[in-house]
Amino acid sequence: MLSMVLQHIPSWIILVQALLLLIIPLLLLKLTRWLRKALNGRHSARSDMRSAAEMEKKSGKDSTHTVFKLTGQYAAEITLIREHTSRNADVKIREFTIKGTQTRVAVLTIDGLCDNDIIDTHLITPLMLSGVPESEADGFADSSHSINSYLKTRLLPVTDIAETQTLGDLVQSVLIGTTGLLVEGMEGAFLLFSAGGKSRSLEEPLSEALLRGPRVGFTERLADNTGLLRLHGKNESLSITRHQVGTRVKKDLVIAYMKDIADDGLVQEVTQRIQRMDIDDPLESGYVEQLIEDNILSPFQQVHNTERPDRVIGALLEGRVAILLDGTPFALIVPVTFSMLLQSPEDYYERWISGSFVRLLRMLAAMLALLAPALYVSFISFHPGLIPTRLALSIIETRQGVPFPSLLEVLIMEIAIEILREAGIRLPKPIGPAMGIVGGLIIGDAAVNAGIVSPFLVIVVAVTAISSFTIPSYSAGISLRFLRFIGMFCAAFLGLFGVVMFFLFLCSHIVKLRSFGVPYASPLVPYRFSDWKDLLIRLPLQVMKERPQMIKTKDSDRKK
Numbered sequence: 001m002l003s004m005v006l007q008h009i010p011s012w013i014i015l016v017q018a019l020l021l022l023i024i025p026l027l028l029l030k031l032t033r034w035l036r037k038a039l040n041g042r043h044s045a046r047s048d049m050r051s052a053a054e055m056e057k058k059s060g061k062d063s064t065h066t067v068f069k070l071t072g073q074y075a076a077e078i079t080l081i082r083e084h085t086s087r088n089a090d091v092k093i094r095e096f097t098i099k100g101t102q103t104r105v106a107v108l109t110i111d112g113l114c115d116n117d118i119i120d121t122h123l124i125t126p127l128m129l130s131g132v133p134e135s136e137a138d139g140f141a142d143s144s145h146s147i148n149s150y151l152k153t154r155l156l157p158v159t160d161i162a163e164t165q166t167l168g169d170l171v172q173s174v175l176i177g178t179t180g181l182l183v184e185g186m187e188g189a190f191l192l193f194s195a196g197g198k199s200r201s202l203e204e205p206l207s208e209a210l211l212r213g214p215r216v217g218f219t220e221r222l223a224d225n226t227g228l229l230r231l232h233g234k235n236e237s238l239s240i241t242r243h244q245v246g247t248r249v250k251k252d253l254v255i256a257y258m259k260d261i262a263d264d265g266l267v268q269e270v271t272q273r274i275q276r277m278d279i280d281d282p283l284e285s286g287y288v289e290q291l292i293e294d295n296i297l298s299p300f301q302q303v304h305n306t307e308r309p310d311r312v313i314g315a316l317l318e319g320r321v322a323i324l325l326d327g328t329p330f331a332l333i334v335p336v337t338f339s340m341l342l343q344s345p346e347d348y349y350e351r352w353i354s355g356s357f358v359r360l361l362r363m364l365a366a367m368l369a370l371l372a373p374a375l376y377v378s379f380i381s382f383h384p385g386l387i388p389t390r391l392a393l394s395i396i397e398t399r400q401g402v403p404f405p406s407l408l409e410v411l412i413m414e415i416a417i418e419i420l421r422e423a424g425i426r427l428p429k430p431i432g433p434a435m436g437i438v439g440g441l442i443i444g445d446a447a448v449n450a451g452i453v454s455p456f457l458v459i460v461v462a463v464t465a466i467s468s469f470t471i472p473s474y475s476a477g478i479s480l481r482f483l484r485f486i487g488m489f490c491a492a493f494l495g496l497f498g499v500v501m502f503f504l505f506l507c508s509h510i511v512k513l514r515s516f517g518v519p520y521a522s523p524l525v526p527y528r529f530s531d532w533k534d535l536l537i538r539l540p541l542q543v544m545k546e547r548p549q550m551i552k553t554k555d556s557d558r559k560k
Contacts, residue, residue, distance in 0.1 A: 068167040069166060070166065070182070070189055072183075072184065072185045074182065074184035078095070081108065081170070088110075091174065093107070099127070099130065100133060101132050103183065105181060105183050107119065107124065108180035110174055114177060118194040122157050123179065123192060126155045127155055131155075136150075151186075151190070156190070161191070162193075164191055165187070170182070178191050178192070179194050200221075201219075202216045202228075205217035208306060208344075208345075214310050217307040217309070218307050218309060218329040220328060220329055222324060225331070226240055226324065228309040229309060229312065229313065229322075229324075231309075237259050237261070238258060238259075239256070239257055241254065241255045241271070242254050245282050246279060246281050247278065248280040249281035251282060251327060253325050255323055256316060257320075258316050261316070261317065261319045261553050262316070262319050262320070262321060262553065266334075266516060266551075266552075270516065273292040274288075277291045284330070285323070285328045285330045285331070288325055288332060289301070294513070295513060300338065300513065300520065301475045302336060302516075302520070303333070304332065304340060304341065305330045305475060306330065306331055311333075314345065317547075317558075320334060321334050334516045335515040335516040335518035336518075336520075337523075337550070339522075341475075342359070343472065344358075344362075347359050347538050352540045359536070365467035365468075365470040368464060369471070369477075370480050370487065371487060372464045374488050374498075375491070377407055378495045378496045379496075381405070399454045399456075402451060402454055409453050410460075410461070410488055411485075411488070412453065413447070413461040416447075417461055440462075444461075468480060483506065486502065487503075522548075522550035523535060528549050531548050
């Protein structure tokens with residue numbers, strides 16, 4: 001009886017594999033929670049230190065120049081401005097007297113950021129050559145209010161003009177490209193927006209090339225980008241709110257949304273996360289993306305980035321929110337789902353049958369890019385019996401003489417391909433693609449001839465690399481490339497059980513993940529069949545009459 005029972009007990013290898021299937025996910029879950037608590041505690045400490053520093057500034061420890069009030073005492077104020085900008089050689093101060101009066105003025109500009117033609121034509125020329133008529137000169141300098149009113153209504157033909165009352169705001173505005181105008185006898189100073197400098201022309205996006213679609217992308221100038229949104233989305237409901245981010249280097253950031261479509265709660269959540277950002281200088285929108293995402297430990301991006309204005313407008317019409325930062329051509333879109341990362345704007349520009357076919361092909365390629373090397377390792381090392389006999393004999397014949405185990409063999413080729421891909425990106429454009437293709441062919445052929453890898457593995461690695469290129473989002477492709485290595489290690493330790501465990505753990509993480517309150521796996525989990533019209537396949541536009549339900553929009557109808 002005991003012997004019969006012992007015969008039905010699995011071998012110790014199967015028991016160890018089952019135990020690891022239970023322990024590894026629990027350990028990963030505990031590690032994730034510990035890291036999240038540690039990072040949250042560190043962020044809280046930095047926030048407390050930041051608050052204490054702000055309290056010290058408010059208590060009077062800030063510099064005198066920053067809070068100095070501009071009261072119209074020209075000589076003292078211009079001396080302070082020169083002291084405050086003495087270390088900035090690119091700050092230009094042009095002093096002269098308004099024609100017809102004895103009132104002195106100073107024009108403050110920064111070299112390279114201001115348009116000198118605009119300043120000469122619309123600022124210096126009216127003040128120096130036109131000036132104040134003799135009949136009005138006596139009453140011009142009676143009071144600060146009269147000087148302010150006369151200049152704005154008679155002598156400053158500038159569209160965008162503002163005022164500031166402190167020296168610190170004046171200098172800070174000048175340093176970011178605004179023209180300052182200091183007038184004797186007038187409280188405060190004028191800020192005239194005459195942006196100039198070099199700007200890149202509108203070009204086709206390099207990171208999201210399409211065969212059919214608009215050939216224009218965002219640039220590094222925020223005004224050009226918001227203008228493109230207005231041009232592509234001629235709708236009065238398009239709302240663009242402006243914010244400033246950065247504690248040391250101030251940069252403009254805008255939040256764009258359709259006010260009659262986007263949920264107010266989503267807009268408020270995006271605004272609050274932007275306002276909570278604590279960083280010296282957001283050099284690129286990638287900084288913003290990392291500071292506002294929900295889960296910083298997830299390998300998947302929870303904020304989508306794009307260079308295409310048409311993609312941003314399409315997202316806004318679905319009820320999403322866009323974030324644009326000055327100095328970068330990449331706009332951010334929130335919330336984002338996993339299926340959205342595998343979709344391309346070209347899916348909607350082509351007919352629905354061909355667009356759906358390409359989308360399904362892209363999803364299959366994403367699965368190959370993630371799991372193909374792991375399946376190869378598991379079948380070769382643990383489950384050769386699952387391979388058809390003729391194919392198995394062919395693989396065994398090609399692997400004869402290979403000195404490395406399957407995992408090390410795959411790692412050699414995958415790392416070589418990743419190095420070639422990275423080198424192709426960094427090299428100059430004329431030789432980058434050629435180097436990648438030629439390098440891959442030479443290394444693969446040399447590795448096979450040297451007996452380091454098998455020819456079948458070269459096919460697997462090549463199919464994996466080509467499949468990863470089909471993913472429209474470069475950031476999503478990086479995530480799958482990273483996860484591919486984890487899948488290979490799981491397959492090397494536990495075989496097909498490890499691959500299944502890796503895939504299930506990945507699915508459970510995606511199901512649990514959220515992007516600004518929207519489930520990352522929507523519309524699969526939670527199940528919303530109405531949103532499947534634009535999931536695996538893209539149904540005809542005549543059928544897609546409603547916006548996605550996973551985004552709580554004010555207006556759910558696409559067509560009126």
